Amino acid sequence: MSNSNADEPPENYSTHPPPPPSLSSLPDEIVLRCLALVPRSYDLSLSWVSKHLRALVRSPELNKLRSNLHKKSLYVCLGEKGSDSTVKWLTLRPVEKTYRLVPNPTPFTPPHPLKKGSLTVAVGSKIFFLGGGSREPSSDLWILDTRSGNMTQGPSMSVPRAGRCAAAGVIDGKIYVMGGGEFQGEVKVEVFDPKSETWELAGAENVRNVEGKVYMVEYEKTSVYNPRGSEGEQLVQIVSERLERGGRKEKLKDGVDRVCVVEDVLFAFFQRSGLLWFDTKLNVWRRLVVRGDGKEMFIFHADAVVExxxxxxxxxxxxxxxxxxxxxxxxxxxxxxxHRGGDRMCGTIDWSGVVGTVPDSFDFLHCLAVSD
Structure with a gap:
């Protein structure tokens, strides 16, 4: 005899399946290990999910996990003044409680001279050299594999570009190259896909990826390029040639030398004003403040700045x-x-010192952080 209650659903049974487990139901230790595998470029989107997730994204524990999982080497290329062929590649390494520039473990033997002022960008373990030198336009692309030390020539760009006036940034693993050439009308943006090794024109131009957008920093001008924006809203010039001083906005009267992005924040080194960061909400350049006392941090010497x-x-x-x-x-x-402290950006000098000596005739050519 069959049980008449066998086919009846239990009390409080819902016809809808239970919701899948979420990150919030897991211990913080497990969540942090998951977040460590997510690229930093997604941190801003993750911080919008919840206050708890925002705190984990900004926690020092996550930075420590990421630094252990995603090792990077800082490659420095030095060149002799007046010579494009005499170059030295060095790597910044921790040595006991200090840091030193040591000979690169993998000898690089580039088949072409690395010109001063040429445009470079790193994706994974490879370094890409785009265009010509300071004032010599070229459409060349050379690719250096830091693991093997081999240099190969890639497909040429459609527009010859001079490195001094050009700029490049990386979004979603693709390289955006802008400026540095002779243009009629709109400035052309080319996009290179390292996986397929192909170029394509994106539309409209020193650029860096911040919050999923590309920023171009020039003398007395900063522009933002949104590759996901609608037509006509991709390249926008913003009023950003100003430095906030004591509540006032004073016009910056010097040019920019170096640009980089750290923790989704744009930094630039100006010839007279020193190191500044860009406030994307107020569209002004601001100084770092010292953690604890809130005093402005002044850094007036930089031949290279890099994450x-x-x-x-x-x-x-x-x-x-x-x-x-x-x-x-x-x-x-x-x-x-x-790190952020309210609406300010705080800085702490963790280490400072001499990492090496070079002949007086040598200058910085390139400085890049490359994944091992």
Whole structure:
């Protein structure tokens, strides 16, 4: 005999299936390990999900996990003045409680000279050299594999570009190249896909990826390019040649030398004003403040600025010394942790010191953080 209650659903049974488990139901330790595998470019979107997730995204524990999972090496290329062929590749390495520039573990043998002022960008373990030197337009693309040390030539761009006036940024693994050429009317943006090794024109132009957009920083002008924006709203010039001082906005009267992005924040080194960060809400350049006392942080020396394991690395050459008739310069480095404190950006110098010495005739050519 069959049970008449066998086919009846239990009490409080819902015809809808139970909701799938969410990250909020997991311990923080597991959530942090999941977040460590997500690229930093998604941090802003994740912080909008909930206050709890926002706190985890900004936590020092997540930065520590990411630094252990995603190791990066800081490659520095130095070149002799007046020579495009004499170059040295060095790597910044931790040595006990300090840092040193050491010979690159994999010898690089580029088959073509790396010109001063040429445009470079890193994607994964590869370095891409785009266009020509400071004032020599070229459509060339060269690709350096830092793991093997091999340099190969990639497909050419459609527009010859000079590195000094051009700019590049990476969004979703693709390289956007702008400016640096002779144009009639609209400035052309080309996009390179490293996976398929193909170029295509994107539409309209020193650029960096911030909040999913590309920023171009020029003398007395900053523009923003949104590759996901609607037609006619992709390239917008914004009033950003101003520095906020004591509640006032004063016009910046000097040019920009170096640009980089750390923790989704745009940093630039200006020739007279020093290191500044760009407030995308107020469209003004601002100084870092020292954590704790709130005083402004002044950094007035930089030959290179780059993101290195979630920190801002500032490198510069300083002083001269003569030993046995040989004149050398010291290469110094500051590693700065940056984090938001309300509407301000706070900075802490975690380490500062001399990382090496070079002949007086050498200058910085390139400085990039590359995934191992």
């Amino acid at each position: 290195y394991d979630g920190k801002l690395a500032v490198l510069y050459m300083w002083g001269e010394s003569e030993v046995d008739g040989v004149v050398t310069k010291s290469v110094r480095c500051k590693l700065v942790s940056v």
